[in-house]
Amino acid sequence: MLQPYAAREETSRGRLFDEEPSRFRDCYQRDRDRIIHSSAFRRLKHKTQVFIEHEGDYFRTRLTHSIEVGQVARTIAAALGLNIDLTEAVALAHDLGHPPFGHTGEDALQKLMAPYGGFDHNAQAIRIVTSLERHYADFDGLNLTWETLEGIAKHNGPVAGPVPYALAEYNARHDLELHTHASAEAQVAALADDVAYNSHDLHDGLRAELFSTDELAELPLLDGCFAAVDAKYPGLNLYRRRHVALRRFFGTLVDDVVTQAKGRLKELQPVTPDDIRRAGRPMVRFSDEIWEQLQVTRKFLYHRMYRAPDVVKMRSRVTKTVEGLFPFFMAHPEELPKQWRKEVAEARDETALARIVSDYISGMTDRFALQEWERLESLSFDRS
Template sequence: MQMPYASDPARTRGRLVAEEESAFRSCYQRDRDRIIHSSAFRRLKHKTQVFVEHEGDYFRTRLTHSIEVAQVARTIAGALGLNQELTEAVALAHDLGHTPFGHTGEDALDAMMQPYGGFDHNAQAVRIVTALERHYAEFDGLNLTWDTLEGIAKHNGPVTGVLPYALADYDARHDLELHTHASAEAQVAALADDVAYNNHDLHDGLRARLFDEAEIAELPIIGACYGEVDRKYPDLDPYRRRHEALRRVFGVMVGDVIETSRSALVEIAPSTSEEVRHLGRPVIRFSDGMWADLQQIRKFLFARMYRAPSVMAMRAKVTCVVEELFPFYLEKPEHLPDRWRKDVEAAQGQTALARLVSDYIAGMTDRFALQQHARLLGGPGGAGAWGDG
């Protein structure tokens, strides 16, 4: 049953460009479907989560991560009586703005873009779905509802201070009320992201042999889950044991979000989605104890995975790719694809051109960025030439 504080598609704030709505799908379902069918969503298949895309077939990519986030988000939204379609749309779109090479690529591109307004992947996701996807006859972007755009822009909380240019540009035309919190559905998508990456990064780190099960069993939550599996299945083979333990970790995190958020919603008793936006604090949250435990897990992952020597070596290599491609295209925009030619000709000044170059590089997949670097700058070539770091 949908609760009164859930977002109601019948009361959406609508789209920037008015459209006749579908007779068979709600506006939020339609948003979700447009995101799934977008070019940017397909490119996530070949974009880094932690390990560069070519390093292994079983490691998460941005696409598999986004699908996992959407699955967790739908579960939480359903348990809390929220709109599952809006939740899923925001979850699927939350990483559309990521550059090649994950946060490493983002850091490098942001550094290159500092003289021109910086770069932020959440703001870039808004830019993609409002401008850069160009498939429809009547508008640029996907013409998503205000509700979905708001969730993409501020699922992590209010956006204050100096806005990233990509977000400021759209907000000036279509006020997303960036000073408030987002809907409960968008807040669910944000915590589902935390649940997904904390769990799957443990799994990927084990697969990469950056640490072992004995080490993570000393961490909160995880040790108890391994102990439960060992008691129930004392002779289980190592691979199944790992999967059984980590899926229980998943369940513990999801259950905590549901119970904590349900209690908060009962206590606050918001009667509309607008009340949720103006409470001044999030209503979807982990318990204090779970949050403290997650900080210990994150600290471990930061030291042993995100800053592992092999990962850092690859980070240094791919940072150079972005740092060298950006000035090359800025100085020689004629090397941008033909379909970008009209935008290049219309760009007025260095800042406008730099933002076009940023859009182009941010849209690259890992493998395409490596290929272009090799072709244009004599880099080491395709993914195989990079070895294992």
């Protein structure tokens, strides 16, 4: 049973373009399904979190991460009496706007796009689902509901400061109320993201042998998880021991989010979804104690994984790839694929061209970006 402050189809603010309702699915189920069937969602299979896509078959990709976030989000939403389908739609879409090479690629693209309105992956996700996906006869994009678009745009909180052009452009047509918090469902999707990556980055770091199980067992929260496993399963082999301990860590985070959210919601006593948006503070978050302990784990991951020598070496390579692709296409837009050259012909100025180039590069997978840069380097050499 849904709580009064949960999203419902009958109170949805609808879509930018009116459509006939589905006979079998409500509006949020349709949003989720359109996201799953989108080209951008499929490309997440070959975009990575920390490691480059071809470095190992067992490391998380943006696709597997998004599926894990969706699973966690559904669990938390169900526990809180929220709309599970809206929560899952936002969770599955939250990484659609990431360029190749994870945060390294985004950092490079942000610098390159600074003179042209900037680049932000959340804003780019909005651009993808409202414009760049072009498969439907009646509209560009996926024509998602207002609630799903709002969740994608501001699941991390109100959008403060300068609004990235990709978000501002759509918001001028369809006001997403960027100054407020998002729905409880979108807040759940954001915390599910935190739960998932804090857990799976530890898994991936262990598999890459960037740190040891014994080092993990000394971190806050994890020390108790390993101790509990050792007490219940003495003599368990190394791989099972660390897997079971990380499962307990995962469960601890989910339990904490649910407990904290229930307490905050009971205190606020919201009766509509808008009460959540106007609360002035997030309703779904970690406890202060768990949050402080997580910072120790994040600091550990930053130094031992995100800044590990091999990872830094690859960061340098992929940064040069993005920094090479962007000026090349700015100087030679005729080398863009045929469907993109039509956009170039309509570009009014350098800023419009830069945004087209940014859209193209940000949609690339890791492997395609590397292959494309090798091809263009050769082409550039031949021209010289």
